[in-house]
Amino acid sequence: MHVTKPSSPSEIVEGSSVTLTCSSDANPAANYTWYKKNQPRPHGEGDIYRFTSISSEDRGIYYCKAENKHGEINSSSLFLNVQYGPRLPSVSVSPSEIVEGSSVTLTCSSDANPAANYTWYKEDEDSPTASGQIFIINDFRAEHSGSYSCEAQNNRGRSNSTFHLTVAGAWRLITVATVPVFFLAIVLVSGFLWIIKKRSSKQPPESPDTGEQMQPAGPEDGLHYASVLFSKKQRDPVYSNIGSAPPGRPERETKEEEQEETVVYAAVTFNAAASRTRGQEAAEDPAGLYSTVNEKRNL
Incomplete structure (x- = not known):
């Protein structure tokens, strides 16, 4: 057979x-x-x-x-x-999580007979980005992100598959960089407010309005007069009222009351900014400062 x-x-x-x-x-x-x-x-x-x-x-x-x-x-x-023509291509990306600056390898494969040829395209670009079954992007940057397509073709037909690439760590990197800047801004603002508060606390309090404006000491005398108080309980007045005694009262009693009238000059202060030298000159000057003056009237 x-x-x-x-x-x-x-x-x-x-x-x-x-x-x-x-x-x-x-x-x-x-x-x-x-x-x-x-x-x-x-x-x-x-x-x-x-x-x-x-x-x-x-x-x-x-x-x-x-x-x-x-x-x-x-x-x-x-x-x-x-x-037969190429079946729908499958694309693998390595590494699976893309970090900016890393190297990314793209692999395209399709069942075809005869074996397919591969071409890579990027979205909105007319010319091919690369050719071959393996496509490597060195130093991946944000501008590399976008939609890509792998096209497999032979003499029996063609087929393509579209996928998207993005930088997985982009938002994380922005956040990490923003956090220190945010805290630095808080520290600077807090320090500025603390300085303003410190300066405000060092300013001298304003004197209460007593109805009389205090004149600043001149450059020559350096003196500061606060106020003059008169009292009838002190002895030896400088000024007294002169008048006739009321009828029925002896002249001697009237003179005793007049002797009790006194005048006092008080609260005369030196300017804190005056120097010791000025204080010495004021002491020698007969028109100098006196803290309290009591003058006894001899009647």
Whole structure:
């Protein structure tokens, strides 16, 4: 018994119709069974096996077996090379979390026969960004973020897949940089307010309004007169009222009352800014300062 090699078209395209034929010289006539390599169960029977619409899953190695009551024999193998366009590409990104300044590797893969060629595009750019199955972006920056597409193509068709790249650590880096600036601003404002408060506490309190404006000491005398108080309980007045004694009272009693009238000059202070030298000159000057003056009147 002899079996010829099954015949098939030289170029098989997915979706087309394909017919396999097996023949053998045998007496009595042989029966035929079709097998696909690595599959134990028969794939079909008869000297002709037909694929009405062959697919990529039908790609593989086939053979037929011829047998009669005198024996059996297998044919030589036939490889069915089904060609098809690229399937939807899948893209892997390494590392999965992109940090600014790092190196990013993009890999595109697609099931295609014949093998696909790959081209990389960036959103809103007409010309390709790169070509090849692997695309590497060194020193990834914010401007590299955006939508990318990987296109796989062969002589049977093309397919593309779109994905988005972004810098995962961008917001985190901005926050980390902003926090120290925020606290520095708080420290500066607090220090400025503390200085203002400190200066305000050092200013001397304003003197109460007594109805008489205190004149600043001149550059020559350096004196400061606060107020003059008169009292009738002190002795030796400088000024006294002169009048006739009321009738019925002796003149001696009137003179005794007048002797009790006194005048006092009080609360005469030196300017704190006056120097010791000025104080000495004021002491020698007969018109100098006196803290309290008591003058006894001799009547």
